[in-house]
Every structure is written in C-alpha cells, then in structure tokens.
Amino acid sequence: MILSRASEYAIRAMVYMAEKGGESPTQLKDIAESEGIPFHFLAKTMQVLTRIRLVKSFRGPRGGFTLMKRPDQIYLYEIVNAFDAISQWETTCILGINPCSDEVVCPIHEDWKPIKEEIFKMFQEKTLTDLVGQITAKREKLKELGLTG
Amino acid sequence: MILSRASEYAIRAMVYMAEKGGESPTQLKDIAESEGIPFHFLAKTMQVLTRIRLVKSFRGPRGGFTLMKRPDQIYLYEIVNAFDAISQWETTCILGINPCSDEVVCPIHEDWKPIKEEIFKMFQEKTLTDLVGQITAKREKLKELGLTG
DNA sequence: AAAGTATTGGATTTCCAAGTCCTGAACCCA
DNA sequence: TGGGTTCAGGACTTGGAAATCCAATACTTT
Numbered sequence: 001m002i003l004s005r006a007s008e009y010a011i012r013a014m015v016y017m018a019e020k021g022g023e024s025p026t027q028l029k030d031i032a033e034s035e036g037i038p039f040h041f042l043a044k045t046m047q048v049l050t051r052i053r054l055v056k057s058f059r060g061p062r063g064g065f066t067l068m069k070r071p072d073q074i075y076l077y078e079i080v081n082a083f084d085a086i087s088q089w090e091t092t093c094i095l096g097i098n099p100c101s102d103e104v105v106c107p108i109h110e111d112w113k114p115i116k117e118e119i120f121k122m123f124q125e126k127t128l129t130d131l132v133g134q135i136t137a138k139r140e141k142l143k144e145l146g147l148t149g
Numbered sequence: 150m151i152l153s154r155a156s157e158y159a160i161r162a163m164v165y166m167a168e169k170g171g172e173s174p175t176q177l178k179d180i181a182e183s184e185g186i187p188f189h190f191l192a193k194t195m196q197v198l199t200r201i202r203l204v205k206s207f208r209g210p211r212g213g214f215t216l217m218k219r220p221d222q223i224y225l226y227e228i229v230n231a232f233d234a235i236s237q238w239e240t241t242c243i244l245g246i247n248p249c250s251d252e253v254v255c256p257i258h259e260d261w262k263p264i265k266e267e268i269f270k271m272f273q274e275k276t277l278t279d280l281v282g283q284i285t286a287k288r289e290k291l292k293e294l295g296l297t298g
Numbered sequence: 299a300a301a302g303t304a305t306t307g308g309a310t311t312t313c314c315a316a317g318t319c320c321t322g323a324a325c326c327c328a
Numbered sequence: 329t330g331g332g333t334t335c336a337g338g339a340c341t342t343g344g345a346a347a348t349c350c351a352a353t354a355c356t357t358t
Contacts, residue, residue, distance in 0.1 A: 001241055002151060005316060008245035015256050028335075041317055047336065060325025063334045092150055096157035105287050107164050107280035115267050122260055131256035138254050154346060177305070190347055196306065209355025210303045303356080311348065318341065325334080 002119070006045050006083040009037045011131075013046065014054070014079060018071035018128040019135065025057075025064030045083075052082050071128035080123055089116060151268070155232040158186045158194050160280075163203070163228060167220035167277040168284065174206075174213025194232075201231050220277035229272055238265060 003011075012035050017026045028046060032039040046065060049055045054074065055065045067074065080086050093100030093109065100106045152160075161184050166175045177195060181188040195214060198204045203223065204214045216223065229235050242249030242258065249255045 002243050003245075005245065008243070011257075012244055012246075025334095038317060040319075043335075044317095044337080050335085057335060058325080059323075059333080059335045061327070061333045063325070065335090094151050094157070095161055096152075096154065097161075103291065105284055105291070107283045108160075108275070109287075110283055111271055111275065115264065115271065118264050118267070122264065126257070126260065134256045134259055135254055138258075142252065142254070174304095187347060189349075192305070193307080193347095199305090206305060207355075208303080208305045208353075210357065212304045212355070214305090299358100301356105301358090304354085306351100306353070308351095309349080311346100313346075314344095316341100316343080319339080321336100321338090323334100323336070326332090328329100328331090 003080060004083050005041070006048070007080045009035070009042055009045050010049055010079050010083060011076060012037065013042060014049070014067070014074065015128055015131045015135070017055070017065065017067055018074075019132050021071075023066075024062065025066050027064040030064075048082055049079070052078075054078060054082070067128075071132065072130075074128045075124060076126045076128075076131075077123040086120070086123065089120060092116075152229060153232050154190070155194050155197070156229045158184070158191055159198055159228050159232060160225060161186065162191060162195065163198070163216070163223065163277055164280045164284070166204070166214065166216055167223075168281050170220075172215075173211070174215050176213040179213075197231055198228070201227075203227060203231070216277075220281065221279075223277045224273060225275045225277075225280075226272040235269070235272065238269060241265075 013031045016031050016035055020026055028039065028043055031037065032042045035042075046055065046057070050057045050065070053068050056068050057063070057065050077086070091099035091101050093106055094112050095106060095108055097104065097106045100109055102109070162180045165180050165184055169175055177188065177192055180186065181191045195204065195206070199206045199214070202217050205217050206212070206214050226235070240248035240250050242255055243261050244255060244257055246253065246255045249258055251258070
C-alpha cells in the first residue's frame with residue numbers, strides 16, 4: 001500500500017533475524033517459510049540487503065545471513081530506502097501532482113505534508129530492536145488476555 | 150503511492166469541476182488537458198463517478214459533467230472509496246501482514262495505526278470545497294510572495 | 299432529418315512490479 | 329577431492345494496473 005513488496009519482505013526478514021538474535025546465520029529457507037514469503041523473491045531481496053551491507057551472507061552448509069550491525073543500530077529507513085526511493089517523498093503527493101512542494105498549487109499538500117512527515121519520522125526513528133520489542137510485548141499481552149479474559 | 154491513479158485523477162477532476170463551479174457541464178477534454186490526465190483513462194474514471202452518482206453526465210454538444218451535490222457535501226472518502234477499497238484499511242498493514250489488527254502480532258502495528266487513522270480521517274473530513282479553498286489560498290500566498298518578495 | 303459532438307463501454311495493448319526458474323559459484327564436511 | 333548445501337545473479341514468466349483504441353449511443357443544433 002505504501003511500500004513495495006521487497007521493502008515489506010526485507011523488514012520482516014530482518015526483524016525475524018533480529019528476533020532470533022543468535023550467532024549462527026539464519027537461512028533463507030527458514031525465513032521464507034516462517035514469514036510466508038516466496039522463497040526466490042526473498043532470495044533476490046536478501047541479495048540487495050547483502051549488497052548494501054545490512055546483512056552478511058554465508059554460503060554452503062550452515063550458511064545463511066547475519067545482521068551486520070546491532071539491531072538497535074539498524075533503522076527501518078535504511079532498509080526501506082534500498083527498495084523504495086523514500087528519500088524522494090519530500091516532493092511526492094498523494095494526488096500524483098509531481099513534483100509537489102510548498103511552492104506548488106496542490107489542493108491537499110498542506111494536509112498531507114504533516115502525515116507524510118510522520119511516516120518519514122517513523123521509518124527514521126524505528127530500529128529492529130524496537131520492532132522486536134513490539135512483538136514480545138504483544139505476545140505477552142495476548143497471552144494475558146488468553147489466560148485472564 | 151497510496152492511492153490508485155484512478156483515485157488521484159478522480160479527485161483532481163472533481164476539484165477542477167468544483168473550482169469552475171458554473172452551471173454548465175465541464176468537458177472531459179477540458180479536464181484532461183488542464184490537469185494533464187490521459188484522456189481515455191479519465192473517461193473511464195468519470196464513468197465510475199457517474200455510475201456512483203457523484204457526477205452527472207451529459208452527452209452531445211455542450212455536454213460534459215456536473216457535480217451531483219454541493220462541493221461542500223462531497224467528501225474525498227466517497228471518491229477514493231469508489232476506486233480503492235479504503236474501507237479495508239482497518240486491517241491493512243504497511244508490512245503486508247494481512248489481516249493486521251490489534252490481535253495480531255505485527256511488529257509495527259502500534260506505530261502505524263495512528264498514522265493510518267489520520268489518513269483515514271483526512272479522507273473522511275475533507276470536502277471538495279476545502280480543497281478548492283486550499284488552492285485559492287495558496288494562489289494568494291504565492292502571488293504575495295511574487296510581488297513583495 | 300442530418301451532421302457533428304461528447305460520453306459509453308468493451309476489447310486490447312502496454313508497462314512494470316512481483317514472482318519463478320535455472321545455472322553457477324562458494325562453502326562445508328566426510 | 330567429491331558431493332551436497334546454500335547463496336548469487338541473470339533470464340524469464342505472470343499478473344494486474346494503467347493506458348489506449350474503437351465502435352456505439354445519446355444528445356444538440358441547424
């Protein structure tokens with residue numbers, strides 16, 4: 001809806017890796033099956049992440065991928081920007097009026113701008129660690145509800 | 150980026166019509182040329198707007214389209230919803246985790262939800278009149294800047 | 299009524315993201 | 329060192345949105 005499939009898959013894959021956390025590489029097959037992502041498509045996605053050095057790849061038996069930085073140092077922005085030209089959002093408009101800026105007569109620019117900035121901020125501030133935290137917090141919450149509710 | 154081209158074009162077309170405001174129908178050709186929208190594509194788009202009775206069409210010489218309601222009674226939501234299933238946003242996720250809700254372990258749900266709701270609200274509250282107002286306000290502003298700055 | 303104009307709507311084409319396939323290269327282990 | 333495993337990467341196919349095309353219909357004007 002906002003991101004390309006590649007960006008979506010990349011984030012989910014990296015969150016999955018961060019969640020596992022271990023020293024040993026996480027395999028493509030493992031990620032694809034767990035996340036329900038098409039194997040071959042994810043393969044290409046991981047290639048990009050490897051190329052921009054967000055992950056490191058290992059071939060052969062017991063190969064796979066590891067994160068190149070601590071998960072609290074990996075921002076969603078870095079991931080997303082590898083697939084979607086999110087840096088161009090500055091002049092992007094939901095009405096397809098491009099380039100759209102403060103100097104252009106766009107009927108919705110003033111309303112869309114703050115929302116756009118919020119989305120931008122979210123990608124720039126959130127790290128993999130934050131997302132993993134969300135997952136565990138939610139698991140707890142649902143568990144409680146399941147027991148007490 | 151968020152909306153389909155059809156939605157984008159539909160909003161722009163209707164804002165254009167609202168801006169003109171006159172009694173006489175606005176022609177497809179006029180809208181398409183002024184807004185830089187592919188003629189034939191806009192034709193299909195207008196057919197949809199006609200079908201859902203947001204606009205009324207007139208054939209033949211001096212034909213075209215008129216709004217079926219006062220522009221301050223036409224909400225963006227009505228337009229957008231005709232092309233994009235925006236009502237499904239409730240359970241839509243930027244990570245492609247569907248259906249995504251409060252009960253699903255989605256790592257970004259909590260952060261995305263309020264933004265999603267803001268976008269939703271924007272579509273539900275903004276009318277064509279609001280957008281036309283934005284246009285004229287901006288024209289004024291740019292004019293001032295052009296004269297004094 | 300005839301001629302011309304403008305929307306209607308189905309059929310078709312184009313385009314690009316998404317997804318698939320296959321061969322090669324690097325690696326590990328026996 | 330050979331066989332199996334895993335990622336690399338180019339080529340290809342698919343699917344759906346976007347755009348185009350064309351004949352039909354409805355209308356206006358003269």
